[in-house]
Amino acid sequence: xxxxxxxxxxxxxxxxxxxxxxxxxxxxxxxxxxxxxxxxxxxxxxxxxxxxxxxxxxxxxxxxxxxxxxxxxxxxxxxxxxxxxxxxxxxxxxxxxxxxxxxxxxxxxxxxxxxxxxxxxxxxxxxxxxxxxxxxxxxxxxxxxxxxxxxxxxxxxxxxxxxxxxxxxxxxxxxxxxxxxxxxxxxxxxxxxxxxxxxxxxxxxxxxxxxxxxxxxxxxxxxxxxxxxxxxxxxxxxxxxxxxxxxxxxxxxxxxxxxxxxxxxxxxxxxxxxxxxxxxxxxxxxxxxxxxxxxxxxxxxxxxxxxxxxxxxxxxxxxxxxxxxxxxx
Amino acid sequence: xxxxxxxxxxxxxxxxxxxxxxxxxxxxxxxxxxxxxxxxxxxxxxxxxxxxxxxxxxxxxxxxxxxxxxxxxxxxxxxxxxxxxxxxxxxxxxxxxxxxxxxxxxxxxxxxxxxxxxxxxxxxxxxxxxxxxxxxxxxxxxxxxxxxxxxxxxxxxxx
Numbered sequence: 001x002x003x004x005x006x007x008x009x010x011x012x013x014x015x016x017x018x019x020x021x022x023x024x025x026x027x028x029x030x031x032x033x034x035x036x037x038x039x040x041x042x043x044x045x046x047x048x049x050x051x052x053x054x055x056x057x058x059x060x061x062x063x064x065x066x067x068x069x070x071x072x073x074x075x076x077x078x079x080x081x082x083x084x085x086x087x088x089x090x091x092x093x094x095x096x097x098x099x100x101x102x103x104x105x106x107x108x109x110x111x112x113x114x115x116x117x118x119x120x121x122x123x124x125x126x127x128x129x130x131x132x133x134x135x136x137x138x139x140x141x142x143x144x145x146x147x148x149x150x151x152x153x154x155x156x157x158x159x160x161x162x163x164x165x166x167x168x169x170x171x172x173x174x175x176x177x178x179x180x181x182x183x184x185x186x187x188x189x190x191x192x193x194x195x196x197x198x199x200x201x202x203x204x205x206x207x208x209x210x211x212x213x214x215x216x217x218x219x220x221x222x223x224x225x226x227x228x229x230x231x232x233x234x235x236x237x238x239x240x241x242x243x244x245x246x247x248x249x250x251x252x253x254x255x256x257x258x259x260x261x262x263x264x265x266x267x268x269x270x271x272x273x274x275x276x277x278x279x280x281x282x283x284x285x286x287x288x289x290x291x292x293x294x295x296x297x298x299x300x301x302x303x304x305x306x307x308x309x310x311x312x313x314x315x316x317x318x319x320x321x322x323x324x325x326x327x328x329x
Numbered sequence: 330x331x332x333x334x335x336x337x338x339x340x341x342x343x344x345x346x347x348x349x350x351x352x353x354x355x356x357x358x359x360x361x362x363x364x365x366x367x368x369x370x371x372x373x374x375x376x377x378x379x380x381x382x383x384x385x386x387x388x389x390x391x392x393x394x395x396x397x398x399x400x401x402x403x404x405x406x407x408x409x410x411x412x413x414x415x416x417x418x419x420x421x422x423x424x425x426x427x428x429x430x431x432x433x434x435x436x437x438x439x440x441x442x443x444x445x446x447x448x449x450x451x452x453x454x455x456x457x458x459x460x461x462x463x464x465x466x467x468x469x470x471x472x473x474x475x476x477x478x479x480x481x482x483x484x485x486x487x488x
Contacts, residue, residue, distance in 0.1 A: 119357055119358075119463075119464045119466070120465050121464050121467065121470065122354065123448060123471065123474060124471050126478075131448075133353070133354050135354060192465075192467065193355065194355055195355030195356055195357050195359075197465045
């Protein structure tokens, strides 16, 4: 009774999934517009250059979420017996590495501008026959590339919680941090207007630090996923309580003497094993069926649970004194 | 390099003041301030008809020389000429030892990223012509843009 279909979500989650995908399409178009607007007024400003890269990077998570949404619908095949649930993890590995690399590159670039004391030239442009300082359209472009991200980020966080979608969640976190980058850029450009050439490069470095931080955080999370770490809550604030909850649920069954559950995350869903020690050896097939049905009922993410009956419990894995505390649940 | 003690607080104060005054944007190296009523240091590259330098030691002539003389008159500045090749003059400009470099410079010049260019004020078969200013002297460059915009307007109907 292994469920190897590509379908991941129960029917009541489908509207949230549709909204999430619509939001990601919207994000792509929005970030492309921000790239165009920023490129039009970029001039020689380091902070505008960094903002441009930041806006370009903004389309990477939505694209990976959308591609993953297509690929993971495929059913498992003989060649890929576990299905395609993990494609989103691969997308995120790529995104995290590129964020990290570009962030570091921009820190170096901004640092070089600062050390060489390169003064950014922001001249004037001709707008409807009037000569205006290039800083003003730059500020307008910066507001366009930062204020809408606040609303995008908020909407995505809500949906990510409902869907247990970590890719969507880290996309939302990146969007939410974007307004701070926008504010830094605004201060950088205003500073140049006041005759402080260095505010441009300093603001650019701050934004680059933020990009690098995003990359580092995502890389850590994605590596842990690839190592099949125990499931985490979608916002990474603690362990997901599901394995323990499942053990307790099994131990409520009259015929179970001891239950041990091991789960790992595959995209949205959990795969894993349940080792049950029964009180006696009666009706093994019916008991396995009953245990599986119980798991499916407990949580929609328990997609592919392998249940086995053992005569005595295995040695449990040792508790690792890792840096992360046990979940408060 | 004038670095005021509390740039961020004066920045906010300036924001409240509107920042739209005549002194905006400001020059990090205060070029406009020392040119106005002071000395305008101009580097001139021999490139007729824009700039012709008299080997006999007479005053330079040419279209851009006339424009520069008008500019100096408007700002009440005394002109101090320096003649030479583009490389040397651009290097001086980059280090704020000159205020202006002229001589048929076009907007696609490779010096574009090293120093500050004005907006093109005139097109010719050679390209779109600009004046070169020190890098990042945004108030000065805005003033030049304003002046060149005014100066080039009456010439446009001419063939």
